[in-house]
Amino acid sequence: MHNHEPPIFELSGQGKIGVNLPQIDVPQSDLPADLLRTDDLAGLPELTEPEVIRHYTRISQRNFAIDTTMVSLGSCTMKYNSKLHEEAARLPGFAAAHPLQGEELSQGALQLMYELQAYLGEISGFDAVSLQPAAGAQGELTGILVFRAYHLDRGDHERVEVLTPDSAHGTNPATAAMAGYRVVEVKSDARGNVDLEDLKRKLSPRTAALMLTNPNTLGLFEEHVVEVTRLVHEAGGLMYGDGANFNAILGIAKPGELGFDFMHYNLHKTFTTPHGGGGPGSGAVGCTAALAPFLPAPRVRRVPQTDQASPPTERGASLRPANAAPLPEGAYEFFVPEKSIGRMKTFHGNFGMLVRAWTYIRSIGAAGLRKVSETAVLNANYVQARLKHVYPAAVERTCMHETVLQGKLAMAPEVRTLDIAKRLIDYGFHPPTVYFPLIVPEALMIEPTETESKRTLDAFCDALLAIAEEAARDPEMLKRAPTTTPVRRLDEVRAARQPILRYDPAVFARLREEGLQF
Amino acid sequence: MTHYIPITDADRAEMLKTIGVERLTDLFEAVPTDHRFPPLRLPDPLSEPELRRELGRLERMNAHASSHMIFLGAGAYNHFVPAAVDQILRRGEFYTAYTPYQPEVSQGTLQAIFEYQSLICALTGMDVANASHYDGGTALAEAAIMAINVVRGRRKIVVAPGVNPQYRAVMRTLLQGVDVEITGDENPEASLAEVAALVDQTTAALVVQSPDFFGVLHDLRPLTTAAHAAGALMVAHFDPIALGLFQTPGEAGADIATAEGQPLGVGLSFGGPYLGIFTCRQQYVHKIAGRLVGVTRDVENRLAYVLTLRAREQDIRRERATSNICTNQGLMALAAAVYLSLVGRQGLRQVAELCYHRAHYAAAQIAQLPGYQVLDRGPFFKEFVVRTPRPVGAINAALREQGIIGGYDLSGDYPHLGDAMLLCVTEMNSRADIDALAAALRAVA
Ligand SMILES: Cc1ncc(COP(=O)(O)O)c(C=O)c1O
Numbered sequence A: 001m002h003n004h005e006p007p008i009f010e011l012s013g014q015g016k017i018g019v020n021l022p023q024i025d026v027p028q029s030d031l032p033a034d035l036l037r038t039d040d041l042a043g044l045p046e047l048t049e050p051e052v053i054r055h056y057t058r059i060s061q062r063n064f065a066i067d068t069t070m071v072s073l074g075s076c077t078m079k080y081n082s083k084l085h086e087e088a089a090r091l092p093g094f095a096a097a098h099p100l101q102g103e104e105l106s107q108g109a110l111q112l113m114y115e116l117q118a119y120l121g122e123i124s125g126f127d128a129v130s131l132q133p134a135a136g137a138q139g140e141l142t143g144i145l146v147f148r149a150y151h152l153d154r155g156d157h158e159r160v161e162v163l164t165p166d167s168a169h170g171t172n173p174a175t176a177a178m179a180g181y182r183v184v185e186v187k188s189d190a191r192g193n194v195d196l197e198d199l200k201r202k203l204s205p206r207t208a209a210l211m212l213t214n215p216n217t218l219g220l221f222e223e224h225v226v227e228v229t230r231l232v233h234e235a236g237g238l239m240y241g242d243g244a245n246f247n248a249i250l251g252i253a254k255p256g257e258l259g260f261d262f263m264h265y266n267l268h269k270t271f272t273t274p275h276g277g278g279g280p281g282s283g284a285v286g287c288t289a290a291l292a293p294f295l296p297a298p299r300v301r302r303v304p305q306t307d308q309a310s311p312p313t314e315r316g317a318s319l320r321p322a323n324a325a326p327l328p329e330g331a332y333e334f335f336v337p338e339k340s341i342g343r344m345k346t347f348h349g350n351f352g353m354l355v356r357a358w359t360y361i362r363s364i365g366a367a368g369l370r371k372v373s374e375t376a377v378l379n380a381n382y383v384q385a386r387l388k389h390v391y392p393a394a395v396e397r398t399c400m401h402e403t404v405l406q407g408k409l410a411m412a413p414e415v416r417t418l419d420i421a422k423r424l425i426d427y428g429f430h431p432p433t434v435y436f437p438l439i440v441p442e443a444l445m446i447e448p449t450e451t452e453s454k455r456t457l458d459a460f461c462d463a464l465l466a467i468a469e470e471a472a473r474d475p476e477m478l479k480r481a482p483t484t485t486p487v488r489r490l491d492e493v494r495a496a497r498q499p500i501l502r503y504d505p506a507v508f509a510r511l512r513e514e515g516l517q518f
Numbered sequence B: 001m002t003h004y005i006p007i008t009d010a011d012r013a014e015m016l017k018t019i020g021v022e023r024l025t026d027l028f029e030a031v032p033t034d035h036r037f038p039p040l041r042l043p044d045p046l047s048e049p050e051l052r053r054e055l056g057r058l059e060r061m062n063a064h065a066s067s068h069m070i071f072l073g074a075g076a077y078n079h080f081v082p083a084a085v086d087q088i089l090r091r092g093e094f095y096t097a098y099t100p101y102q103p104e105v106s107q108g109t110l111q112a113i114f115e116y117q118s119l120i121c122a123l124t125g126m127d128v129a130n131a132s133h134y135d136g137g138t139a140l141a142e143a144a145i146m147a148i149n150v151v152r153g154r155r156k157i158v159v160a161p162g163v164n165p166q167y168r169a170v171m172r173t174l175l176q177g178v179d180v181e182i183t184g185d186e187n188p189e190a191s192l193a194e195v196a197a198l199v200d201q202t203t204a205a206l207v208v209q210s211p212d213f214f215g216v217l218h219d220l221r222p223l224t225t226a227a228h229a230a231g232a233l234m235v236a237h238f239d240p241i242a243l244g245l246f247q248t249p250g251e252a253g254a255d256i257a258t259a260e261g262q263p264l265g266v267g268l269s270f271g272g273p274y275l276g277i278f279t280c281r282q283q284y285v286h287k288i289a290g291r292l293v294g295v296t297r298d299v300e301n302r303l304a305y306v307l308t309l310r311a312r313e314q315d316i317r318r319e320r321a322t323s324n325i326c327t328n329q330g331l332m333a334l335a336a337a338v339y340l341s342l343v344g345r346q347g348l349r350q351v352a353e354l355c356y357h358r359a360h361y362a363a364a365q366i367a368q369l370p371g372y373q374v375l376d377r378g379p380f381f382k383e384f385v386v387r388t389p390r391p392v393g394a395i396n397a398a399l400r401e402q403g404i405i406g407g408y409d410l411s412g413d414y415p416h417l418g419d420a421m422l423l424c425v426t427e428m429n430s431r432a433d434i435d436a437l438a439a440a441l442r443a444v445a
Helices: A049-060 A083-089 A107-124 A136-153 A171-178 A196-202 A225-234 A351-387 A417-426 A454-473 A475-480 A492-497 A505-513 B009-019 B024-028 B048-059 B083-089 B107-124 B136-150 B165-174 B192-196 B221-229 B282-287 B314-320 B330-367 B392-401 B431-444
Strands: A128-130 A161-165 A182-186 A207-213 A238-243 A262-265 A285-287 A299-302 A316-318 A332-337 A403-406 A443-446 B156-159 B181-183 B203-209 B233-238 B256-260 B276-280 B293-297 B303-307 B383-387 B420-424
Touching: A049 B083, A049 B107, A049 B330, A083 A351, A083 B048, A107 A128, A107 A262, A107 A285, A107 A299, A107 A332, A107 A351, A107 B048, A128 A299, A136 A171, A136 A207, A136 A238, A136 A262, A136 A285, A161 A171, A171 A182, A171 A207, A171 B314, A182 A196, A196 A225, A207 A225, A225 A238, A351 A403, A351 A443, A351 A454, A351 B009, A351 B024, A351 B048, A417 A443, A417 A454, A417 A475, A454 A475, A454 B009, A492 B293, B009 B024, B083 B330, B107 B276, B107 B293, B107 B303, B107 B330, B136 B156, B136 B165, B136 B203, B136 B233, B136 B256, B136 B276, B136 B282, B156 B165, B156 B192, B165 B181, B192 B203, B192 B221, B203 B221, B221 B233, B276 B282, B330 B383, B330 B420, B330 B431, B392 B420, B392 B431
Parallel strands: A161 A182, A161 A207, A207 A238, A238 A262, B156 B181, B156 B203, B203 B233, B233 B256
Antiparallel strands: A128 A285, A262 A285, A299 A332, A316 A332, A403 A443, B256 B276, B293 B303, B383 B420
16 A cells, blocks of 8 residues: 655646636625735645645545444544445435525424434433533533532532542543533442442532443443432432433433433444544533523424423524514424523534434334344454453453453563554554543553454454464564554653644654655 | 444344343342333334435425525635535544543644634734634633633623623633623613713623624724723623634724624534634633643654643643633634635635625615615624614515525614614625525515
8 A cells, every 4th residue: 555645735836736616706895904814825725626635535544444444443433434425414405504594494304303202212211401512521411510500500609529430531621621610529439339338438418410421331231320320419419410321221211311411422333423533522401491491502393382381401592583483383493492501512513413303213123222222232342352351351340332451461461552543553453542531550451343343343353363473472663563554652741842833844844854755 | 223323133132242241131129129111202213215215305404505695604604615625524533533631643633723823813812722613602701700710809891782791601611610801882872882880890801793783893902901990800702704804802902802603614514613702811820711732843853733731621620720611613713714815815814805795785786675774883894783664574575586585684683773684695695696685675675
């Protein structure tokens, strides 16, 4: 395979253009001379369409992705992304609709959103859903701000702490801090659950919430989840559910029935909207009826006869301009929940992702969703069973949709998880998540998902077992890995010490002089 | 089995044996029995042909850029998206890839983001661009948060009333839990000079938008001077297409500059996914939120790209991170990179010129119509305000009958303007479209 592709700027040639634009067909107006940019856009490259396509196609081939290999990243749910979903989101009535064109012209989009709100609520056992948050972390912030508003609304001003388990994802404490809370960490016990004694010690009248991922980041179902939610509620706190691991429990358990008050769904995990190399996602959220009035605006409802005729979870002002003619009863409209915390982002959420998630739920239905979770859990336990004799499990238990193993090999103590992960690349697999959760030394967090075949799972396990043998025989070989990739191990310290964060011809000329190949 | 699950019954039996349990349901014993296997009341699943029919039914109930002439902007813009952009986004190697934490198998994504960052820096004249925020509104809110972190001990953000009302709303939502005062936009008629006069020794940042929500272009240099004189940062929100012609935030001396990147090759998509562009000066790079791609080398001395300065981020810094952002809008950043590569230096200027001249033509046509008044608020780019002889809702209803999506009704956000709409004209609106709009407006006056 081709090894190099220069930065696009080095393919530029004066006078080239890659688009075919209309002529100016109107009289030209004067430009305000004092407001013009003065550099003639000199930093932008000039290329034709074939050059641009070849450049980006060539660099795309330097990626591992679900379409090319198993991506067993724990906590990320890298399942197959249906091609139908891509077609659906690109239908012109979805892809080329303006977000402010008005409900009269958007009934199909609104119906889809309304139905998705209902489906997500049903799957998770919640009374109300907002589709607005853009990603999981924004869903978390939505939840904690809703909790804050709820406590304040009740005149409860003393709750200044948010509890997060020591196994929590980094977004949990970062979110709590962003919302103005002090973060208090709760320990995990030997079976990987929240340590009930530590939880009791840390709960107090200052507790606003506990943020819990269930199954947790060890891939384990919280065995005392009902007890945990009861204790938090007794202390006057609320239960936040981080839904990153929802793929394990579709049709298996409903967080709303387990005592959670609020959760986010990562539509880009569980409901297979593609990760896009880092985003976009969608962090839709669900909650109990008591919290519904605080949800971010706008949500979608059917036009009621009168506002009082709305179900309690759908009360609030219509978003329509005051002078617009009313919509017929039963039509779909946006509304602002009565005590809404406000808008989390512009417009109505990452709508293109909502179309994909809706399409997914409609194509596999209730039985299909349960099948998804059953198979995801089966696959993870199978991988765990095949590997745990060599790679010790962080906790010896039946896991859910992912298993956390350790890259601690009895026969090769100098080899680290990082080396194993890098060597796996030479076998053609994307590495699992490594060094997370933080409480597990040398963590190797494997989430196969339900869309991998047994044949692939076996090849993956065989590769890891072969690597363990290689480690015993020739640990240096692992330290040198990967050797089959367009680039090998990187000097990451240099990247941070002397940051080069944009293309600069002089800097790149110097790098060439230093002998760098590109 | 669904067509997405490749485990056969025979596979399952064998796998259960390896695991050492008898039944699949044995794997779920940790779930409390009374909550285990709840029924899900969902509609019956549909086959792909049936589903396509249902999707088509919903899709056809929506207006869109091919069914209607769109003269509506207000934060989402009907700009031209070259076919080549989507062809790149559709490559499975890009859109089904994860965040590039493993650089050896992610050089494609990493190089694309590095090029995106570079293109955005070239476009804006700023030093550093991150790998994206969720959208223009959250990028601007993060700019306010960053300013609070940079200018220690100051808890006030002064924001101009001409900043998109949704962005100001987002900023207030995201900052409601922390002790920060957001002020400056109480008087919707305040001029930028009046707003800048509110910046004092307790102010962390002055936040302005140019072109502002009404489409008006501003010279931001005097505002930067005023902000810096008080020790505050200058935060400028811009329109990336306008930069094909007009003053860049870099030239204006901005410390942080943000934008809605949707005009750069990202379709309307009923409001998302869009692209939050975030840039700043070099000296603040350690306070920036989100991901950054840098350059380094591998053990064989090949140039390589990698996520860098990661110690700012939530997975490492946890409650002391600069932001909680994790998943961003990476694929939309790729779209912007491909778009900017295609239009390049000449094309971007051409797009900006088309917008400018057609918008001015439209304003001139509408100004001649009896009952309509184009407000002169200064030089404008692609949007302008028109006072209407009847409430905007009624006008827009009449325009809909003609297949036209009219302007944004300003009466809710800016009641002092009376009956007024914000019209938007881009390179997608031909002269004939504009004439049709003018004729339709004349007819409803
Ligand atoms: C457990 C957990 N919580 C939260 C998040 C954050 O979600 P997002 O990246 O969508 O913001 C992640 C994402 O990786 C996660 O794994």
